[in-house]
Amino acid sequence: MTRILGRQGADWWRGAVIYQIYPRSFMDANGDGIGDLKGVIERLDYIASLNVDAIWLSPFFTSPMKDFGYDISDYRGVDPMFGTLDDFDRLVEAAHARGLKVTIDQVLSHSSDQHAWFQESRASRDNPRADWYVWADPRPDGAPPTNWQSIFGGSAWQWDTRRCQYYLHNFLVEQPDLNFRNPEVVEAILGEVRFWLERGVDGFRLDAVNFCTHGEIRDNPPREELVEGFIGVRPDNPYGFQQHLYDKTQPENLAFLERLRALLDEYPGTTSVGEVGDDDSLGVMAEYTRGGNRLHMAYSFDLLGERHDPEFLHATLTGMEARIADGWPCWALGNHDVTRLATRWDAEGDQAKLRLYLAFLLTQRGSVCLYQGEELGLTEAELRFEQLVDPAGITFWPAYKGRDGCRTPQPWVADARHGGFSTATPWLPVPEAHLALAVDQQERDPDSLLNAYRAFLAFRRIQPALVRGEIRYHPVRDGVLCLERYHPSSQPGERLLVALNFKAEARTLPAPAVAEALVEAPALVNGRWAEGRVSLPAHGIAIARCPAEEDLAWDV
Known part of the structure; x- marks a missing residue:
């Protein structure tokens, strides 16, 4: 094709x-x-x-x-x-x-446990795909090889009676991890x-x-405090209680x-x-x-x-x-x-x-x-x-x-x-x-x-600065996030200035006096640029064109 x-x-x-x-x-x-x-x-x-x-x-x-x-x-x-x-x-x-x-x-x-690769791998310890998934022996007391946890709850290790070994699954038990070391x-x-x-x-x-x-087959250390963000890292899920030093990344x-x-x-x-x-x-x-x-x-x-x-x-x-x-x-x-x-x-x-x-x-x-x-x-x-x-x-x-x-x-x-x-x-x-x-x-x-x-x-499609341009952030002030975008294919020295009001109240802030509103901007861009100020309604958006030098200072 x-x-x-x-x-x-x-x-x-x-x-x-x-x-x-x-x-x-x-x-x-x-x-x-x-x-x-x-x-x-x-x-x-x-x-x-x-x-x-x-x-x-x-x-x-x-x-x-x-x-x-x-x-x-x-x-x-x-x-x-x-x-x-x-x-x-x-x-x-x-x-x-x-x-x-x-x-x-x-x-x-990982694959499904119904994949032909896994079906062969779990059949014995000496078949051609025996090492295609992550297998490990139990600890002396029969417990899983490490304390690694699955994102979907419980141990990341599942016992398999065919091989009398555990296999690794970072997600569901039906999703065994492939062995990328092979x-x-x-x-x-x-x-x-x-x-x-x-x-x-x-x-x-x-x-x-x-x-x-995966890394060494050894225990992850405990986490000192819960840091939420990735799916599975929540107070109700023990996955979030560990520092994941050895099971990923x-x-x-x-x-x-x-x-x-x-x-x-x-x-x-x-x-x-x-x-x-x-x-x-x-x-x-x-x-x-x-x-x-x-x-x-x-x-x-x-x-x-x-x-x-x-x-x-x-x-x-x-x-x-x-x-x-x-x-x-x-x-x-x-x-x-x-x-x-x-x-x-x-x-x-x-x-x-x-x-x-x-x-x-x-x-x-x-x-x-x-x-x-x-x-x-x-x-x-x-x-x-x-x-x-x-x-x-x-x-x-x-x-x-x-x-x-x-x-x-x-x-x-x-x-x-x-x-x-x-x-x-x-x-x-x-x-x-x-x-x-x-x-x-x-x-x-x-x-x-x-x-x-x-x-x-x-x-956005017709603004090279927004599609591929460089970016520079300015300090947040009064709930307004301000940034610049610039691309070499734009007119010489030209930048786009963006001001985004995250507050439920109107905001008026200082802005470069040379900033000019983009006439081609759509209606949702509702901020106003005039006489060295940018005025934003509640949750307002402002975008301007500014023929500025590299060291533009936007005092907000």
């Missing part, structure tokens, strides 16, 4: 906006209550209308669905509930025809990646990429990432974005993307928690800029693992806040992932225990209600059955509150959040 490089050439990913699709919940084309690849094809015109650059498909591979596709039993197969390989090929072709790149999830650190495993995994490259995909989102290698992982990057470089125009969960996730993001021979970009959970005050955001972003050097970040405010943005950042029904958050995300340096439904302002669904299907929610209820609340189906038509997602009862219910936010309702309203996303994304 021919790969089309498109508007920005081989490095199209740098500054790209990637729309994440959770296929189970996007669109059901065959009427079984579960979204599928044909459903995605039906809605590609909608996705293209958002003015995004690419799609990211969460797993659609053959799977027992213990973790809804993140437990893969055949890396090269499409699970029948989602369609066929022919459907996937048609999706790639149809997306490319609309100028959209296609990136897909790759779950490399060169044959690395070659096999790279072969699975190559299969999809040959089918024309443009990139990969790499699930839990810092889990691919090992130096040996860098060698694998370099092998993976070398493979991707054989296919010009392809890219990778790694998911990183670690106490020092910003440091890992920087390390995994610096130098041009590892990942193209990475994202972490730093902006996927509840904190969103401007001081925290400023510290996170400046901390990344201080460490990443020539690396490249990818930022997200939501995904399939965390509470919906509108609920998590206290913006349910608050259009001004939701517009502020989209402007904040889309003015940072780096690439961006948008999770389906963010453009509609969808809130977290409140589900009863008997409606849950997520194993994490079922295990940790009621302290943690799991991830089902952010995975409910996309509402397309307000007055249609199940919001137009399916003609059958969906695998998760469509909340009544989401019907008023359905696509058909927002498309006919020029002032809707959906149309604000479209307008700002179209505006």
Whole structure:
């Protein structure tokens, strides 16, 4: 299949906006209550209308669905509930025809326990794949080899009576960890990646990429204080009680990432974005993307928690800029693992806040992932225990209600059955509150959040400074986050100045006297620049053009 490089050439990913699709919940084309690849094809015109650059498909591979596709039993197969390989090929072709790149999830650190590799590995200690997974003998008293904990609760080690050994599973017991210290495993995994490259995909989102290698088989030390952030690090989950020194984020992982990057470089125009969960996730993001021979970009959970005050955001972003050097970040405010943005950042029904958050995300340096439904302002669904299907929610209820609340189906038509997602009862219910936010309702309203996303994304595309430019942050003052963006292709000396008011009260601050409002900015950019001042309404947004020198001082 021919790969089309498109508007920005081989490095199209740098500054790209990637729309994440959770296929189970996007669109059901065959009427079984579960979204599928044909459903995605039906809605590609909608996705293209958002003015995004690419799609990211969460797993659609053959799977027992213990973790809804993140437990893969055949890396090269499409699970029948989602369609066929022919459907996937048609999706790639149809997306490319609309100028959209296609990136897909790759779950490399672990497989399903139903994968043929694991079935052979567990059969004996001396078969050809005996060392393809992480096996270890018990302690003298029969206890697990170490105190390592699974993110989904309990020990990360599971006893297997066939081999009379334990195997490692950082996630569900049905998700055994592959042994990346075995060169044959690395070659096999790279072969699975190559299969999809040959089918024309443009990139990969790499699930839990810092889990691919483990360290010494020894106990993790206890954590002195709980630091929340990565999924699983919560007071109700013993996973968060340890310093994870030996079970993930090992130096040996860098060698694998370099092998993976070398493979991707054989296919010009392809890219990778790694998911990183670690106490020092910003440091890992920087390390995994610096130098041009590892990942193209990475994202972490730093902006996927509840904190969103401007001081925290400023510290996170400046901390990344201080460490990443020539690396490249990818930022997200939501995904399939965390509470919906509108609920998590206290913006349910608050259009001004939701517009502020989209402007904040889309003015940072780096690439961006948008999770389906963010453009509609969808809130977290409140589900009863008997409606849950997520194993994490079922295990940790009621302290943690799991991830089902952010995975409910996309509402397309307000007055249609199940919001137009399916003609059958969906695998998760469509909340009544989401019907008023359905696509058909927002498309006919020029002032809707959906149309604000479209307008700002179209505006961003024509601003080189916002897509690929350098960034400089100024101190937060009175709840206003201020920054500059600059790109060499802009007019000589020209910068964009951005002011974002995170307070519920209007703010007026000093600004460069030469700042001029951008006439091409969309309506949600509602701040005013005049006579050396910038005036912002509550949760307001201001963007100006400033023909300034390199040492511009913005005294705010």
